[in-house]
Amino acid sequence: MLDFAIIGGGPAGLAAGLYASRGGLKEVAMFEPGMPGGQITQSSEIENYPGQLEVVSGMDLMESWLPQATRFGMRHEMDEVARITRREDGTFLLTMVSGKTHEALSVLVATGSVPKMAGFAGEKEFLGRGVSTCATCDGFFYKGKEVAVIGGGDTAIEEALYLADLASKVYVIHRRDAFRAPPAMVDRLKARENVELVMEAKPAEVCGDQSGVTGLKVTLKDGSERDLPVPGVFIFVGRIVRNNALLQEGGHYLCETTEWGEVKVDLRMHTDVAGLFAAGDVREHAPKQVVCAASDGVIAALEAIAYINEEKAKNEGN
Amino acid sequence: MLDFAIIGGGPAGLAAGLYASRGGLKEVAMFEPGMPGGQITQSSEIENYPGQLEVVSGMDLMESWLPQATRFGMRHEMDEVARITRREDGTFLLTMVSGKTHEALSVLVATGSVPKMAGFAGEKEFLGRGVSTCATCDGFFYKGKEVAVIGGGDTAIEEALYLADLASKVYVIHRRDAFRAPPAMVDRLKARENVELVMEAKPAEVCGDQSGVTGLKVTLKDGSERDLPVPGVFIFVGRIVRNNALLQEGGHYLCETTEWGEVKVDLRMHTDVAGLFAAGDVREHAPKQVVCAASDGVIAALEAIAYINEEKAKNEGN
Numbered sequence: 001m002l003d004f005a006i007i008g009g010g011p012a013g014l015a016a017g018l019y020a021s022r023g024g025l026k027e028v029a030m031f032e033p034g035m036p037g038g039q040i041t042q043s044s045e046i047e048n049y050p051g052q053l054e055v056v057s058g059m060d061l062m063e064s065w066l067p068q069a070t071r072f073g074m075r076h077e078m079d080e081v082a083r084i085t086r087r088e089d090g091t092f093l094l095t096m097v098s099g100k101t102h103e104a105l106s107v108l109v110a111t112g113s114v115p116k117m118a119g120f121a122g123e124k125e126f127l128g129r130g131v132s133t134c135a136t137c138d139g140f141f142y143k144g145k146e147v148a149v150i151g152g153g154d155t156a157i158e159e160a161l162y163l164a165d166l167a168s169k170v171y172v173i174h175r176r177d178a179f180r181a182p183p184a185m186v187d188r189l190k191a192r193e194n195v196e197l198v199m200e201a202k203p204a205e206v207c208g209d210q211s212g213v214t215g216l217k218v219t220l221k222d223g224s225e226r227d228l229p230v231p232g233v234f235i236f237v238g239r240i241v242r243n244n245a246l247l248q249e250g251g252h253y254l255c256e257t258t259e260w261g262e263v264k265v266d267l268r269m270h271t272d273v274a275g276l277f278a279a280g281d282v283r284e285h286a287p288k289q290v291v292c293a294a295s296d297g298v299i300a301a302l303e304a305i306a307y308i309n310e311e312k313a314k315n316e317g318n
Numbered sequence: 319m320l321d322f323a324i325i326g327g328g329p330a331g332l333a334a335g336l337y338a339s340r341g342g343l344k345e346v347a348m349f350e351p352g353m354p355g356g357q358i359t360q361s362s363e364i365e366n367y368p369g370q371l372e373v374v375s376g377m378d379l380m381e382s383w384l385p386q387a388t389r390f391g392m393r394h395e396m397d398e399v400a401r402i403t404r405r406e407d408g409t410f411l412l413t414m415v416s417g418k419t420h421e422a423l424s425v426l427v428a429t430g431s432v433p434k435m436a437g438f439a440g441e442k443e444f445l446g447r448g449v450s451t452c453a454t455c456d457g458f459f460y461k462g463k464e465v466a467v468i469g470g471g472d473t474a475i476e477e478a479l480y481l482a483d484l485a486s487k488v489y490v491i492h493r494r495d496a497f498r499a500p501p502a503m504v505d506r507l508k509a510r511e512n513v514e515l516v517m518e519a520k521p522a523e524v525c526g527d528q529s530g531v532t533g534l535k536v537t538l539k540d541g542s543e544r545d546l547p548v549p550g551v552f553i554f555v556g557r558i559v560r561n562n563a564l565l566q567e568g569g570h571y572l573c574e575t576t577e578w579g580e581v582k583v584d585l586r587m588h589t590d591v592a593g594l595f596a597a598g599d600v601r602e603h604a605p606k607q608v609v610c611a612a613s614d615g616v617i618a619a620l621e622a623i624a625y626i627n628e629e630k631a632k633n634e635g636n
Binding site for chain 2: 011014015018019022023024025047048049050051052053061062064065067068072136139140143158161162165166184187188191265266267268284285287289291292294295296298299302305306309310313316
């Protein structure tokens with residue numbers, strides 16, 4: 001029986017493992033089938049992790065996190081959890097993709113979310129070299145330069161507004177002729193002098209060279225093409241919340257989620273199921289920053305320790 | 319007029335300054351009359367800041383935080399805020415201890431909280447060298463060793479339970495003959511084989527040498543003394559929440575607080591006053607860890623940017 005099963009090996013899972021094992025939990029396992037470190041390992045330049053003064057790659061930033069956690073006894077299992085279920089006695093059963101099972105007194109869901117790509121030529125090739133899915137992370141690198149934003153949802157507009165504070169000009173490329181976001185929000189965007197809306201348009205191809213992106217080709221409604229000479233392209237066409245492991249046989253989720261499938265939590269990272277915690281980009285209102293995911297993981301680990309102590313005392317009382 | 323006024327220069331304030339200025343806010347000032355870095359600068363060994371693999375002192379850990387924030391334009395003002403008030407137009411007025419004033423569109427309260435000391439001999443001398451006020455931070459350094467816990471409140475019992483998972487023995491020194499904590503919690507403590515309650519007792523003196531603490535002298539009810547040969551002494555006799563700047567003329571606080579004076583926040587670090595945010599140890603349910611305070615600051619900064627964009631658009635609309 002595991003004390004604490006951590007699903008996901010990004011910053012949230014790794015920080016949770018560090019605090020849970022250093023906090024005295026004996027059986028702490030982190031399930032991550034891929035390389036630990038999370039999505040940030042795909043970023044080439046990080047300059048906003050607090051305390052990390054030199055600009056580093058995501059790979060370099062995360063390199064020390066696994067040894068820091070395993071030093072205190074956390075185990076890394078290179079295995080994928082297919083489903084988490086709660087048993088009658090309040091413990092959890094993890095069914096692995098392989099069919100193998102694990103039992104756990106408490107579980108942290110730290111599986112993250114993945115930005116959707118828009119599907120145009122060059123997009124994946126230039127990801128991290130001019131194509132970005134995070135304005136907070138990368139906006140500053142385009143201070144005083146022109147950027148394009150792809151998307152027309154609430155997030156796209158919010159991020160375009162954020163970028164408008166930094167970039168000299170923001171082109172917003174939207175495939176429809178209107179936005180579905182609240183009118184007040186759309187008005188804020190339209191009021192910005194350095195924002196140009198390119199409606200009923202689709203990105204066709206991002207162009208670039210060895211130094212990165214040099215421009216974006218956009219197909220307009222009439223079939224003609226327009227070249228935008230931008231060094232930065234931001235894609236906000238939705239996210240896939242990686243909540244599959246929470247899906248139960250009846251088609252519902254093990255715990256309460258938002259309409260977008262994000263796990264609902266309180267300030268202490270508790271879900272509405274006792275012993276089940278969530279941390280990082282899989283939870284609602286996640287700021288999608290390494291330091292925030294790490295903090296979530298820390299909080300969840302401390303709460304799991306308190307929860308397990310309570311449960312053990314109850315069982316000893318019986 | 320400041321865009322964002324940050325009150326307090328610990329991890330929360332510094333991380334907020336980094337993200338707010340890097341996020342494009344022009345006028346960002348952090349008010350900290352002392353040396354920036356916060357309480358953690360008094361700790362001698364940190365091994366649990368995610369990504370910081372080598373053990374470092376608190377001073378060394380925080381050294382890079384101020385230059386990282388000022389690099390993007392945050393200003394550090396060595397001045398102390400006496401009172402924050404909200405004006406009719408929704409902006410804030412900061413009155414400094416000197417009588418000087420500042421105006422701000424948004425404000426972050428990141429003033430922290432300070433652990434109370436118990437007031438026995440040697441306590442301050444050995445703080446950070448065997449005397450601690452944080453089990454999560456320092457408990458692991460006493461793995462397999464004996465420790466004493468001073469205090470009888472809920473926090474003291476929670477922290478004693480946490481330490482009981484790590485230490486070979488935990489002495490709990492309480493001045494009364496009973497605990498006021500919930501009976502179930504007290505029972506959990508009593509059920510631990512490695513916990514000894516030393517009731518109606520007061521710490522008299524912590525003893526030590528250059529290597530740190532070597533023992534604690536305790537005065538018992540009958541006036542006799544008992545020597546506990548512990549290398550670690552944890553003090554949990556309450557905290558002073560540094561919320562003074564929020565106190566208004568009528569004696570109430572500017573925003574909603576808990577019965578302990580901690581600022582109430584939601585997952586996005588909003589208080590119940592628009593444009594006023596809280597982060598770090600001054601807020602409710604704060605885990606009192608550097609990475610968590612930093613995350614709070616980041617969230618508050620991102621929310622302040624969104625808030626200011628909204629307000630500016632409103633004013634332009636008028």
